[in-house]
Amino acid sequence: MDTVNNVKSPRRRISTTLAGVTGLLFLAGCATNAPQDTWQAKGPNAQKISDLQWIVFPIAGVVGVLVLALAGYIMFKYRDTGQPIPTQGHGKPTAEIILTIVPALILTVVGVFTFRAIFDLAKTEDTEMIINVTGQQWWWEYDYPVQTELGINTPIISSGQLVMPVGTKVLLRETSRDVIHSYWIPALNGKKDAVPGRIHLLRLEADKPGIFAGQCTEFCGLSHANMRMEAVALSKEDFAKWVAGQQKAYTSPADGTLAKEGETVFLNQCVRCHQVNGLKKADGTPALAAPDENVYSGAAPNLSHLMSRNTFAGAMFDLLRKNCRSDVWDATSEEFGAKYLAGVSESCLNQTDLRAWLRNAPAMKPMYADPTKLTKTGGKYRGMPNLGLTEDDIDKLVAYLLTLK
């Protein structure tokens, strides 16, 4: 008897729990709103991987189930019941030949499809656009070299969100400034490691406008799990607008405004690491950031046109409030471009997270930013330190950052 007074035995409890967890995991595969689902391809490269999965997974599944079932059957049938040990033979040539040839044939079939997909995904000769992607602890930098046919006449630099035109074969040239990272937007293609000193190529292409999530898939330190990225696909017309916006000259806030005071705070505190293209010091000379002197990787996100992005801090936090974010993420393909290009307005700004970040960044995202523990990096931070800003400074900075569109 398994139960006494309605109390289940431990074995029964464990079996029930295992069955429940297995069932839940199985049902999780049915989720349709999983942004990093490899079965929901949104571009031809990811589609090739998805198509390959439909061949490999059923074959592997059938083989796996057969092997497990056979092993279970044999374990049960020939369990030790005190019977004498059977006569020991020295193999059966027929069975051995079959068990060699059948797996070889299965692997050959799988191999043909796999190699075809690998070679298809490695093609780069018909590239239509390139973006340099540089990983560092724990954010991604995107710089768009001059490509006049796409309207990019001066380099564009961004972070957190990669913006690309729909239906365009975009080639990412990946590398890293510190340790190995791995770039992965499941809806658009597979993973590709970003290795210091090397340039690895990854092709992305999106079928429709939209926003696609991803994350670093090579353990890269304390905040590896928070090193996220988003790829934004815009129609070619909208992409041209985005390019024009990114190349717009810097405009200093009007004198006497809170934002103007924020610019001064930025010049005093933030420009040590963060560049805003076109920003000038009080003496009229360009304010050039020096992240190489303060940050271990030698770089910090360029904040030019910050409010044209939807995320900050390595895409860990949204710049948009929840309802505004849903408005963009859930937009139809037709509406998406306009909603994304609207950027971050004052009413939509996620002030809670942004202020908390400015108040004490290391408390928001685990980073090696404790000034007492920087001997191994020569006094350089691996993330944004606590700058000790006053609430007054934070008000001014938020007002200033809102002008960076």
Place this chain on the structure above:
Amino acid sequence: MFTPSSKYFVGLTGIALVSAILYMFLINPSDLGAIALFGVAASSALVAGFTLFTRDNDAFTDEEAVAAAAHAPGASIWPIVFALGAALVLTGMATVPVVFILGIGVLFGAGLEWTIQNWSQRASADTAFNSFARERAIGALEYPGLAAVGLAIIAYLFSRVFLALSKDAGTIFFIVVASVIFAIGFLIALKPAMRGKATVLVAVAGAVVLLVIGGIAALSGERHELAVASEEDHYSAEHRECEVEKSEHYDHHANNQVSLRSAVTATIFVEDGKLRAQAIGIKKDIDTITIPRSLGTTVMFRNLDETEHRLVVNLGSHTVAETGVKEKVGTCTQLTGKKQEQVLTLLIPKPATAEEPYFFEVPGIEGQIKLVVP
């Protein structure tokens, strides 16, 4: 109680433990070095335990260990060699590291030989058996060790000869030597009767000739251009004369490694007297190369022209704090010959200013390639 092997490992355990403790107190208590030394101590203690437990797995049979009247130990050369090693160590500490390292090697080798000899001469009263025991204990180390030392001496002597001769003479010398060795080997293979004394005679004669030639070459020093280049540090990859090359001797192939060539972001060509550039993923020629800031990035220079050229990158200027003088900042490849290539690895922390843009150029060739650091 202790077997020969266990003594060695017990000693190693003691040395590693003492070193670990000294390291922890004198250098760094939480460093990997201390962990490594404790690891050595632990592993050698484990091996010592094993060797004690198994009695070296080398017990002599009763027949082998025949008891006999004791013999006095014979004369040994190892104390003298050991003393020579100690002298070399002390001399090396005061002069050059290579002598110190050589001394350590001699000290270790002589110490080992001395210990084994001492042990084997007392293994039994039978000198033949003692000799057999010594051979078993150290023979497997002596032959490869001597072969390695011999090969190192041969390689060193050959290297002195090649460094003293000119490039062409060196090639001829190598061909002649290789041909002679091949011919002698061929003869010995054909005429088995030549083996034995004749082979030994040829080997000894060859060694003497090599010693004499190598010695003369070592004494005469490196050939002229190597000596000059070495004095002026012209064979360093850092050697850069971005204007007119003043040096007569330098490495034309500096920074031409395969590892760098496999990760170039762009290639700059000189072809038919014109400058052009290509980047990975862009089909047409480009006039601007974008390099992320603070990221080591490699650019290749490929000279397809008939004459030597070098690629120069101009990175603005800076003011020397002490003198207030403005100096140009930049770097370049060394002169690159026809259909040859070199790479430049750039690490640029800041973008250019409007007044002083960054650019690549090849002196004597029209045009520039803009360099942008966003």
